[in-house]
Structures are given as C-alpha cells and as structure tokens.
Amino acid sequence: MDGVRFIHRTLRGMMNGVEQASANMDYSNEQQVGALTGQFQGLNFVLGTHIHDEDVLIFPLIEKHAPDLVPNYHADHEHDREVLNRLNTLIGGLATQSPAERAVAAEQIQRDAVALHATSELHMQKEEQILYPRLNKHTSDEEQWKVLGVLYGKLPTQMFPMAAPGMMKVLNQDEREEQLRAFLKVMPAANLKVFVEHAPKGMTPAEWQELNRRMPALAKL
Ligand SMILES: [Fe+2]
Secondary structure (H helix, E strand, O other): OOHHHHHHHHHHHHHHHHHHHHHHOOOOOHHHHHHHHHHHHHHHHHHHHHHHHHHHHHHHHHHOOOOOOHHHHHHHHHHHHHHHHHHHHHHHHHHHOOHHHHHHHHHHHHHHHHHHHHHHHHHHHHHHHHHHHHHHHHOOHHHHHHHHHHHHHOOOHHHHHHHHHHHHHHOOHHHHHHHHHHHHHHOOHHHHHHHHHHHHHHOOHHHHHHHHHHOHHHHHO
C-alpha cells in the first residue's frame, strides 16, 4: 500500500500551508481571510476523506491480523476530526466577526493549526513505520489494488483542479510516475483524464513532457 505515502506527503504540504498562513496573515484583511478559508476547506476535505477511507476501507484489511494495533490509530483519527471540526467552526466564523472577536479566534486558530500538523505528523509516521508495513505483510497485491481502485475511484474530480497540481508539486519525477502508473492501473479513465488535465500545473513543461515519454498511455486518455 505504498500509494498512501504520497497522500500523506500531500497532506503534510497542505497542513504546513494552513499553519504558515494562519500564523503570518492579517486577520482584518478580507482577502487573506478568504484565502485561509479556501486553503482550510481543501485540507478539511482531503484529510477528512483520507481518515474516513482508512477507517472504512484500509484498516479492516489489517484488523483480523493485528486486532490490538488498529484502535490506537482510530483514536488518533478521532482527535484529528475534533481539531478539524473546531478549526472549521473558527475559520468559518471569521467572516461575520468584529476585529476584537477575530483577534481572539486568531490565537485559537494558530494553536489548532500547529497542533493538527504536529499530531498528524506523528500519526502518519506511526502508520508508515508500523501499520502499513504490517498491512503489506498480511495482504496480497491483488487485495491492495482492489482497495486502491475503490479509493481512487471515489476521489471527487471537482477537487482535482486544486489537488492534482498540489500533489504533483510535492513529488519528484520518479514518484509522480509511480503515482500516475497506479492511477492508470485502477482509476476510472474518465476521472484520470481530469486529473491529467490539471497535473501539469504542478511541474515545469519539460517535466510533464518527460513524464509523457515515460508513460505514452497518458496521451491516449
Ligand atoms: Fe491515518
């Protein structure tokens, strides 16, 4: 289940983005409040979906082989969900608040953005070092591709204009190839076509040309 580490990398980039923006912005500037709101909505959606997919699709694969392991990860997810919900309320409330109210909310937003990034980082490291290696040991390639197919198939294409360049930006050429080959293998062609439309915005034209030489199938979508 190596594909998950690229999703983790994308999430790290998004959480860092929200953390930096919330710490360095002017909360009286409507445009900057709007930008933070958009950035957070992207993170809320991608992290929320990823947590749900792990709980419902991925963890059940390992549960029967390591029943003591999984509750720990579910508990981390509960915590992440709580912080995401709190941030959603705080950031969503900014638009209608007075400057004094915003100053109070800003402090809590910054604390929560730092906390979410830090606890999620630890959680993802645990998954990468302990949970996913165990999962790889106990499940066949075929089982894993089946789950990845479901997971990739339900990624909402309306998120691709933002998510495809975001993901490509945090990966190097070999990793981009690995991720796109995985998509080619199990993502529905119509969805992949949308991803491939927006992916080039996350790299230089030369890099995109080179990826097309490596994977001629991309041009045939
Ligand atoms: Fe997780």
